[in-house]
Amino acid sequence: YVNNQVNEYTFKPDFVHQTATITGPTPITVDPYTLACGGSGGACIPQAGTTEPLDSIGDRLMYRLAYRRYAPPFGANRQQWLTNHAVDVNGTVGERWYEFRASLTAPGPPTLFVYQQGTYSPDATYRWMGSIASDQNSDILMGYSTSSSSQYPSIYYTGQGRNGPLGTLDDEAPILCGTSPCGTGSQTDTAQWGYYTDMAVDAQDGCTFWYTNQYYQATGASAWSTRLASLAFPSCASGGDWPAFRYNRLHNGYNPLESVLNSGSIAKVVELWTFAASGLNADVGSSPAVANGLVYFGSFGSQFNDFYALDAYTGAFQWTGATNEIADNSPVVADGMVYQMTFDGLLDAFHANGCGTAQCSPVWSVDTGTNSDSSPAVYAGMVYVGSSMLNAITTSGFKCWTAPGNGSPAVVNGVIYVTGYTTLYAYPATPGCYSHTALWSANLPTGAHFGNSAPAVADGVVYVGTNSGPSGQNFYAFDAATGHQLWTGQSSGDINSSPAVANGMIYVGSQDGKLYAYSTVCKTSCNALWASAPTGGPLFSSPAVVNDLVLVGSNDGYLYAYNANGCGGSTTCSPIKSWHTGGLIQSSPAVSNGMIYVGSHDKKLHALGIPVCITCVVPPCAVNCIVE
Numbered sequence: 001y002v003n004n005q006v007n008e009y010t011f012k013p014d015f016v017h018q019t020a021t022i023t024g025p026t027p028i029t030v031d032p033y034t035l036a037c038g039g040s041g042g043a044c045i046p047q048a049g050t051t052e053p054l055d056s057i058g059d060r061l062m063y064r065l066a067y068r069r070y071a072p073p074f075g076a077n078r079q080q081w082l083t084n085h086a087v088d089v090n091g092t093v094g095e096r097w098y099e100f101r102a103s104l105t106a107p108g109p110p111t112l113f114v115y116q117q118g119t120y121s122p123d124a125t126y127r128w129m130g131s132i133a134s135d136q137n138s139d140i141l142m143g144y145s146t147s148s149s150s151q152y153p154s155i156y157y158t159g160q161g162r163n164g165p166l167g168t169l170d171d172e173a174p175i176l177c178g179t180s181p182c183g184t185g186s187q188t189d190t191a192q193w194g195y196y197t198d199m200a201v202d203a204q205d206g207c208t209f210w211y212t213n214q215y216y217q218a219t220g221a222s223a224w225s226t227r228l229a230s231l232a233f234p235s236c237a238s239g240g241d242w243p244a245f246r247y248n249r250l251h252n253g254y255n256p257l258e259s260v261l262n263s264g265s266i267a268k269v270v271e272l273w274t275f276a277a278s279g280l281n282a283d284v285g286s287s288p289a290v291a292n293g294l295v296y297f298g299s300f301g302s303q304f305n306d307f308y309a310l311d312a313y314t315g316a317f318q319w320t321g322a323t324n325e326i327a328d329n330s331p332v333v334a335d336g337m338v339y340q341m342t343f344d345g346l347l348d349a350f351h352a353n354g355c356g357t358a359q360c361s362p363v364w365s366v367d368t369g370t371n372s373d374s375s376p377a378v379y380a381g382m383v384y385v386g387s388s389m390l391n392a393i394t395t396s397g398f399k400c401w402t403a404p405g406n407g408s409p410a411v412v413n414g415v416i417y418v419t420g421y422t423t424l425y426a427y428p429a430t431p432g433c434y435s436h437t438a439l440w441s442a443n444l445p446t447g448a449h450f451g452n453s454a455p456a457v458a459d460g461v462v463y464v465g466t467n468s469g470p471s472g473q474n475f476y477a478f479d480a481a482t483g484h485q486l487w488t489g490q491s492s493g494d495i496n497s498s499p500a501v502a503n504g505m506i507y508v509g510s511q512d513g514k515l516y517a518y519s520t521v522c523k524t525s526c527n528a529l530w531a532s533a534p535t536g537g538p539l540f541s542s543p544a545v546v547n548d549l550v551l552v553g554s555n556d557g558y559l560y561a562y563n564a565n566g567c568g569g570s571t572t573c574s575p576i577k578s579w580h581t582g583g584l585i586q587s588s589p590a591v592s593n594g595m596i597y598v599g600s601h602d603k604k605l606h607a608l609g610i611p612v613c614i615t616c617v618v619p620p621c622a623v624n625c626i627v628e
Contacts, residue, residue, distance in 0.1 A: 004032045006061075006083075006098065010109045028100065028112055033119070035059060036086035036093040036128065045093060045126045045193070046149040047186035049219050054147065055191040056093050056128045058086035063196035066133040078102075079110060084142060086128040087119060094121025095130045095144055097169075116166040120158060125151065129213070131199035136206035137259065138162040139233040142169065143199050143211040152184045153193065155213045155227055162233075175229045176215050189221030208232050242590035242597075243291040245330035245375035246498055246542065251410040251456040253500030253507075253588070258546040260594030260610065266549060266561050266577045269596065270611060273315035274604040277308065284599030287330035287375070287542070287588035289338070291352065294318060295590075295597050296338050297605055298327030307331070307340050308605075309354060312595065315607055319354035322361045330408075330588070334378035337363070337395065345370045345387050349397060364397030372406070373452060379411040379429050390418050390427070392436070400433035408454035408498075410462075412480070415439065417462050419450040424464065424478060440483035445470050451496040452540065453508070458501040459520070461486065465495025465508055473525065475499075475508060475518065487522045498542035498588070500550070505529075505564065507550050509539025515552055515562060530566040530573050541598075542588035551596060553585025559598055559608075581606055 007025030014020060036058025037044035045054035066082040084097040098117045102110035120142070121127060130144035141159040155175040160168065176184065187193065194214050202208035209231045214224045240257030247253055261269070277284055277299035286298040295312040306328075307321035321327070325344035332339050338352045348362040355361070374386035382400070383393045390405035405418035405425045416427040426439045444450070444466060453465030462478040469475075475489030493512030500507045506518040513534040518526055537555025544551045550562045560575040567573035582602030589598040596608040 001035065001059075002027070003034060005029050008112050012109075023109075028114060030098065030114055031117055031119075033096055034088040036088050038088055038091075041086075043191040045128060045147050047147050048150055048152045050186045050188050052186070052188050053191060054153070054187065054193040056086045056126075057195070058088075058093065058128070061085050062130050062132075063198060064131065066199070068134055070136075070138065080115075080134060081112065082132045082134060082140065084130040084132050086130070089119060089121040092121065092124050093126040093128050094119050095127050095142065097130070097132055097142060099140070118167040118169065120169050120172075122172065124148065127156070129194045129197050131197045131211070133199040133201050133209065135201050135209065135233065137233065140169075141199060141209045141211075141231060141233075143175065143197060143213060143229075145194065145197070145213060152186050152219075153215060154184070155211075155215060155229070157211065157229075157231060159233070175211065175213070176227050185216035185219035187216055187221070187224065188219060240592060241291040241333075242592045243289050243334065244332040244377065245287050245289070245408060246410075246454065246456065246500075246588070247544070247590075249377050249379055249411040250458065251408070251454050251498060252458050252502065253456065253498065253543060254502035254545040255591050256502075258591055258594070261549060261591065261596070262547040263549060263563050263576060265610060268610045269561075269577065269579075269608050271579060271606055272595070272609045272611065273607050275308070275310055275315045275317070275607075276604050277306070279306065279603075282306070282603045283328070283583065283601040284603060284605050285328045285586045285601065286599055288590045288597040288599065288605065289331045289333050290590050290592040290595075290597060291333035294352070295605070295607075296331045296333065296340075297587075297597075297599055298323075298329060298331065298340055298342075299599075299603070300326045300328045306342075307348070307350070309338075310605070312592070312597075312607075315605075317358075319358055319360050321348060321350050322359055323348060324365075329373060330375040332376050332378055335395065339376045339378065339383055339385075341368070341372055341374055341376055341385055343371055345372050347376065347383065347385055347391070347393060349383075349395075366391070366393050366397055366399050368393075368399075369402075373408075374406065375408040375454070377409050377411045377416075379416075380431060382429065382431065384409045384411060384416055384418075384429070386418055390416070390425070394433075398433070401436055403427055403436055403438070407450060407452075410455050410457050412457040415480070417455045417457060417480070419453075419455060419464060422449050424450070424455065424462065424483065426480070426483060442478050442483035442485065444476070445473075448473075451494065452498075453495050454498040454542075456499045456501050456506075461520070463499045463501060463506055463508075465497060465499065465510075467494040467496070474510070475516070477522070487524050487526055489516070489518050489522065490525070490527050491516055493538070497539050497552075500543045500545045502545040502564070507543045507545060507552075507564070509541060509543060509552050509554075511538040513538055513554065513556075515539060515543060515550065515560070517550075517564075517566065528571075530571050532560070532562060532573050532575065535560065537584060540586040544589045544591050546591045551589045551591065553587060553589060553598055553600075555584040555586065557581050557584055557600065557602075559585060559589060559596070559606075579606075579608060
């Protein structure tokens with residue numbers, strides 16, 4: 001072997017001719033090393049209570065060469081490979097590990113380069129049989145076996161957080177220790193140990209590491225046991241898709257999984273890309289939905305093909321949906337389908353991953369009766385959407401029943417909450433195509449009526465805004481079980497924004513250009529705990545909450561960010577950051593995986609996030625520094 005290189009091979013399959021081509025080796029220069037066990041890569045690992053050494057198998061890379069492609073905010077156009085092997089460290093054995101990277105934009109096979117490397121051997125204990133992987137947050141975790149003449153073979157792990165110093169790993173921690181009081185055992189009959197271990201990342205949440213290794217419950221021969229451990233970095237969260245209007249069926253406008261954006265990081269957020277909708281009047285008032293790496297939205301465009309699916313990370317066009325009318329309402333993604341209401345009252349259903357071509361026809365369409373500004377909600381095999389009436393439609397496209405209600409419904413714990421003109425209704429979301437009678441209904445005071453504010457439900461309370469409320473009482477809270485009015489909130493303008501509810505607070509925009517923040521523990525009649533200074537236009541946009549941030553658009557063309565905790569005791573708060581678009585914003589922002597998506601009447605969807613520049617791949621850096 002060459003003690004300062006790792007060899008790269010490329011494998012190119014030809015599925016048509018059922019052949020493949022392997023090319024290489026291409027040497028990658030790394031820090032010099034000596035194979036484990038004095039350069040032999042063989043058996044030298046001591047164990048407690050026996051003279052039988054264990055095989056380091058230091059003559060090869062360990063399972064597996066872990067591959068990941070990263071997307072913003074953790075790095076678009078970047079591929080990563082992680083691997084490790086056992087090396088000699090002053091007469092003991094340690095774990096040499098590597099992170100290789102390559103650009104996705106360069107033509108041809110990837111050219112790997114060493115992004116970081118290190119040897120983990122903090123003391124005289126032997127460490128070998130490692131496996132290494134990374135989560136979606138760019139955190140790295142490595143598991144391995146440890147042993148010494150005074151320690152039974154044990155299982156430990158170490159890692160590096162996303163922002164950790166390059167080339168270093170954190171202090172290790174045990175999964176299963178082989179010293180008193182753990183007191184497991186040693187292997188006495190063979191040098192073979194494990195062959196191999198596995199660190200894998202949960203495909204569902206992208207954050208949970210699953211690590212598998214072997215151990216002995218008692219010293220003996222051929223009597224190993226298997227230990228499976230789950231580990232995760234607290235900072236890793238899925239970032240959460242934003243698959244529906246107001247985030248979910250509750251309409252609470254709060255993404256609790258977002259881990260990147262907060263009041264500390266928001267200053268770094270810039271516009272990363274825009275996508276222009278087609279058509280003479282293609283204003284984007286639709287609130288985007290984000291799911292499985294795609295962002296979906298509609299526009300007020302050409303009355304045909306006004307529904308779009310883009311790559312959520314790059315803004316690259318994926319497909320457009322053939323609609324018979326403008327599609328300015330907000331879509332919902334559920335169970336592999338995306339549902340979009342068009343202005344003519346048609347509910348269109350598309351396959352969420354498209355149809356294999358640039359233009360897709362609906363899988364089915366259902367006429368709901370009349371023009372509609374409603375956004376659908378999906379629950380238990382049914383799609384609920386408002387039009388002239390509330391429509392209940394099966395996910396296969398059969399209209400089951402209708403009932404009074406024309407707003408965007410929320411569905412919580414088997415109950416549908418939807419507004420009419422002056423009445424809030426609650427219906428059972430029970431399956432079956434039969435007439436559904438309201439569980440209760442609640443009427444507004446004389447003169448007040450519902451506008452475009454959709455109900456949000458949290459902790460047994462329904463929150464919703466109104467127009468023309470008496471004495472400025474334009475915000476209402478109802479008991480979700482009975483419809484009893486609990487309290488009203490004051491605002492100096494009508495409320496057509498839908499509320500967001502998070503951490504004991506309610507945030508909602510008003511036609512007076514202010515964002516209002518109410519406490520959920522309000523009684524009877526309440527003033528806001530704080531309100532924003534007036535923006536330059538009314539707020540039709542509905543706020544989104546992540547961590548300690550509230551984001552909302554205004555008809556003045558700005559997207560504003562406020563501290564969700566207020567502004568230090570003052571009742572009038574200024575934004576901590578704002579971004580200007582070329583048109584008024586009535587779209588409600590969606591926040592997913594460190595990205596903010598919002599539509600504007602400048603006919604564009606805007607995507608904002610924190611740009612990251614990784615190490616220069618090939619000089620000159622002005623050309624080859626990849627902005628991710």
